Amino acid sequence: MQIVINVPDNLPQAIIQQQIKEFEEKLNKQALQPKKALSKWEKMVQRIESKTFDLGDYTETFNQDRQAFRESFNFEDQSK
Numbered sequence: 596m597q598i599v600i601n602v603p604d605n606l607p608q609a610i611i612q613q614q615i616k617e618f619e620e621k622l623n624k625q626a627l628q629p630k631k632a633l634s635k636w637e638k639m640v641q642r643i644e645s646k647t648f649d650l651g652d653y654t655e656t657f658n659q660d661r662q663a664f665r666e667s668f669n670f671e672d673q674s675k
Contacts, residue, residue: 640665 602611633641643661650657 600615
């Protein structure tokens with residue numbers, strides 16, 4: 596697969612190459628991870644992400660809130 600990414604001309608070439616390398620490493624790491632059954636929460640997140648919402652001016656705020664929720668919410672049992 597080949598992907599084309601347009602970047603501004605004023606970015607240093609070394610930074611661009613570093614970001615591309617990190618992206619490739621992340622993709623390879625994810626591809627090698629064993630597949631597991633999705634939890635009901637993960638399925639819900641996938642369903643929400645796959646649908647487009649027309650939220651008008653609130654779209655950017657909604658996406659930021661959704662990302663913050665995903666990064667900080669822990670679904671694991673803390674009682675152990």
